Amino acid sequence: MDIRILGAHNCETLTSRCVCFLIDDTLAIDAGSLTSSLSVQEQRRLNAVVITHQHFDHIRDIPGIALNLFRCGASIQIYSTATVCDIIETNLLNGKIYPRFHKIPETKPTVHFNTIKPLEPQEVDGHNILAVPVNHFGATVGYQISDNQGRTIFYTGDTGPGLSDCWRHISPQLLMIEVTLPDECELFARETSHLTPHMLEQELISFRELKGYLPQVIAVHMDISLEPETKEEISAVARRLDIPITVAHEGMRLKI
Numbered sequence: 001m002d003i004r005i006l007g008a009h010n011c012e013t014l015t016s017r018c019v020c021f022l023i024d025d026t027l028a029i030d031a032g033s034l035t036s037s038l039s040v041q042e043q044r045r046l047n048a049v050v051i052t053h054q055h056f057d058h059i060r061d062i063p064g065i066a067l068n069l070f071r072c073g074a075s076i077q078i079y080s081t082a083t084v085c086d087i088i089e090t091n092l093l094n095g096k097i098y099p100r101f102h103k104i105p106e107t108k109p110t111v112h113f114n115t116i117k118p119l120e121p122q123e124v125d126g127h128n129i130l131a132v133p134v135n136h137f138g139a140t141v142g143y144q145i146s147d148n149q150g151r152t153i154f155y156t157g158d159t160g161p162g163l164s165d166c167w168r169h170i171s172p173q174l175l176m177i178e179v180t181l182p183d184e185c186e187l188f189a190r191e192t193s194h195l196t197p198h199m200l201e202q203e204l205i206s207f208r209e210l211k212g213y214l215p216q217v218i219a220v221h222m223d224i225s226l227e228p229e230t231k232e233e234i235s236a237v238a239r240r241l242d243i244p245i246t247v248a249h250e251g252m253r254l255k256i
Contacts, residue, residue, distance in 0.1 A: 001151040001256050003174075007033035008248035009224050010057050010180055016224040017250050018057040021155065021176070027125045029143060029155055032057050035064035037250070044074050048125040050116070051080035052157030053140035054087040062111075063092050066101035070110040077112050079124055081131070083139040085113040116141075119169065132169045134159035136193040144170045151256045158221065160193030163203050167210045174256050175214075176248070177203070178221035182229040194221075197233035204241060214241070216256075220248045 002024050007017035018032025025042070028034055028049040035043065043065055052058055062078065069076055078085065093100050093111065101110040116122055118131045118141055126148065131141040134156055142156040154172035156163070158180075180194035189196050195203065200219070208214050222230055231247050238245040 001147045003254040005248050005250060005252040006037035008220050008250050010221050011224060013224055018060060019221050027127055030058040031061045034061040040068060043068055046076055048077040048079060050143055051084055053138055054084045059088060062088060063098040066111050070101055075110050077114055079114045079116050081139040082115045085115060132166050134166055135162045144172060161199045164206050167207045172215050174216045176218045176220050179219040180221050180223055182226050183233055197237050201237045214243055217245045218248050219245060
């Protein structure tokens, strides 16, 4: 399984892009930087986009990718919970903000919405997808993604603490987990359902106690303005747990 980090952060700047991952060149997870990171030819190779939740940094490029594919007569499958699909239709592709690409062209709409139900496995673009509820706003889910060779990753999406129920449903070789803020912002992180390095440590201890191992860990969704202190604190967590923890960056490529 080839994984390309298109966006590793929660905001866009000259050096950072909103969260988005490309798997095996054809399956995107979240849509924070699809159009800013991929050429038109690469965009046309996309078959599906799987969305964790409705916050803007995770859905922002859905209108852009729809427009680009509409112009060349291509189409794309969008997968998420029913709530998230409805929010995208109502608030983005609503004929006011952007065209209703799920309605046009009439004979072959550019965008096809597909509902994913939590804890019900589903095949998407040749991969097995399992949506697992996490601790964030609305109907947020993380995704376990497996290929036909049994290679498996889990991406939490945005989440606050309390992932023990989530861990019971997954067994990944690679864990991509959000760490948005440094420890000094823990109160705000809890209020907004995000993780800090200290909170990450507690969740990884919980994972190891439940599953008996720790997978490869990649930290994503960092606030770039606070990244130096967050990285330093993540390094301290890695030393205490005696495991490597990699901080994701734009352009990173992973293979499992």
